[in-house]
Amino acid sequence: MNEQENYDLIVIGAGPVGENVADYATRKGVRVAIVESELVGGECSYWACMPSKALLRSGHALRAAQRVPGASQAATGKLDASAVLARRTQFTSGWKDDGQAQWLESAGIELIRGRGRLLGVGKVQAGDRILSARAVALATGSIPKLPEIPGLAEARPWGTREITAADHVPESLAILGGGVAGTEMAFAFASLGSAVTLISRGPLLGREEPFAGEYAAAGLKDAGVQVRFGAAPTRVDRDQHGMVAIALDDGSSLRASELVVAAGRTPATLELGLEAAGVDAKLAVDDTMLVAGTDWLYAVGDVNGRALLTHQGKYQARIAGEAIAARLNGTPLSAGPWGAHAATADHHAVPRVIFTDPEVAAVGLTESQARDAGIPVQIVAYDLGQVAGASLHADGYSGRAQLVIDRERQVVVGATFVGQDVAELLHAATIAIVGEIPLDRLWHAVPAYPTISEIWLRLLETCRQAI
Structure with missing residues (x-):
């Protein structure tokens, strides 16, 4: 030394x-x-934030164009997977x-x-x-965590590093885990041409509001992803041809070119x-x-x-x-x-975005967390598709916004937005929560028309009627 x-x-x-x-x-x-x-x-x-979002962005852009008449007629092809991987590598x-x-x-x-x-x-x-x-x-x-499943380690599964650094698109892909990484990579590789199966023991995105996982599941189905809820692998094997065989506890099984383990960190x-x-x-x-x-x-x-x-x-x-x-x-x-x-x-105002399609953007406490903390809760929700800016943004826009209100202090303690391109709505909610801005002051923060941000007006109108 x-x-x-x-x-x-x-x-x-x-x-x-x-x-x-x-x-x-x-x-x-x-x-x-x-x-x-x-x-x-x-x-x-x-291996995480930057390459994963680069893999997702092209699919999001294509689907966004396909939801707008005029653009949809021009956006008729498939993604160039090699170009997407090259852009990822650039990042x-x-x-x-x-x-x-x-x-x-x-x-x-x-x-x-x-x-x-x-x-x-x-x-x-x-x-x-x-x-x-x-x-x-x-x-x-x-x-990353590696679950104790017989044969799993010997089958040489991909983790989040291997999937974000992949040099090719597998013909078929099984993903274990319905959290953020699992759902995001299911969307990304489905858009690149893989036949994707997502295995989730419980609801998707279980740490967020239940409706967030429901929207994500519907989006995955629309993207062609097969989601196996309530199933857990009992054994994993890789055969001499390189295929992965996964036995599930419901008695069924599936095979895939690769298995990705996204079971938390x-x-x-x-x-x-x-x-x-x-x-x-x-x-x-x-x-x-x-x-x-x-x-x-x-x-x-x-x-x-x-x-x-x-x-x-x-x-x-x-x-x-x-x-x-x-x-x-x-x-x-x-x-x-x-x-x-x-x-x-970190105690009360953590913002998080899940880049699924639709996106999930949330900050602060969920309804369940607020109730567990003894906060007198009022829930205010609104259909994002009913906002003029959202209907202009995409035909058939679907989504939901929800605020968790502390009735006693008259402030927002949690917010969740689900819909196309809602990530950019999140910082306004973060400021409202961190600043502990009273609802009667938020009423005077007027959103521009016609933007998706008009959801704040609709939420506050609903709040005034409810409280």
Whole structure:
């Protein structure tokens, strides 16, 4: 081993979360090293957010054109799958991180290639180097779960990395999991020409409002995807010809060219050396991302399990980077006008978008979550297809918008939109929830006509009648 090298802060993991921790701390004069064993830019850049949405976009665009007379007559062909895959690859920079590494250098952050592991308080091993620092931030993200199904591991299934990095479109595809990744990839590869079967033990998108999963299921059916509800694999085998055979607990079976496992993710804490640092494997953190029971270790993004979404991880990273710098520089922590040292949005205002067709966009609490929290709930819903802007947007526009209202405080605590291109409606709802804007003030935020945003007027009109 080389002699110990000293820094103010060591960040383990150079995905978007780790990059932001390092960047915000560096801006405050902290000397930072960031350790990465794979590609700088992380899961989101190469195997998740960016490539998956690139795979989905072409199909969405084609179906959107087909819903508008005049355009539909011109949009008569099929997608060029090779062009879609090439565009996806462009967004990943061909799985090369030269540009991201150059950005770290330009920001004054030292990149150390290798797997980072804690050796003790403030000590990190990275390859053959021993590093020390006054603070360490873990930003290692999450890893996919592999269910314990006989034969599954031996059948060499694809995970979310393999499906988003695929170099060809399988003739047939079975997807295990009815969550976000499973439903999105079912839409993407059905549009590219695969015969797709989605296997879901329960309703689709089970963490969202029930109607969101119902719309997604209908959209999958329209896209030609076969959805097997209430079924679970009991055994998986790959034969000598490369085909995957899947036996289900209802006595049926199916065969596919490839099987994709999209059964959720778990924080990536294995092999981090937490035991050497005397830290529990479940990384409980405060709102500055400081790990409970320590005064030097931080856990930011997916690894802390608070909200496994890139944008929330980057939000946490901005707070953590400045909080770490403040502590190292001896500056008192305070929330300040920007809430600089406390990440509070994770508790009540997490926005999420599922890029199915129709899209699902939600923020805050579902009705069930609000009731479980003891909030006096009023539900307000409206048919998006009845809004003038939506009917102009696409013939036969179908969708729904719903607000979860706190009757006592007269504020919105949750919102869900389902429909074509509703993702861009979401930030208005996020602002309403984070700002705790009273309903009687929202009434004076007039939406432009004729846009889909007019749904806010219809929801508030319905709310005035109901409360």
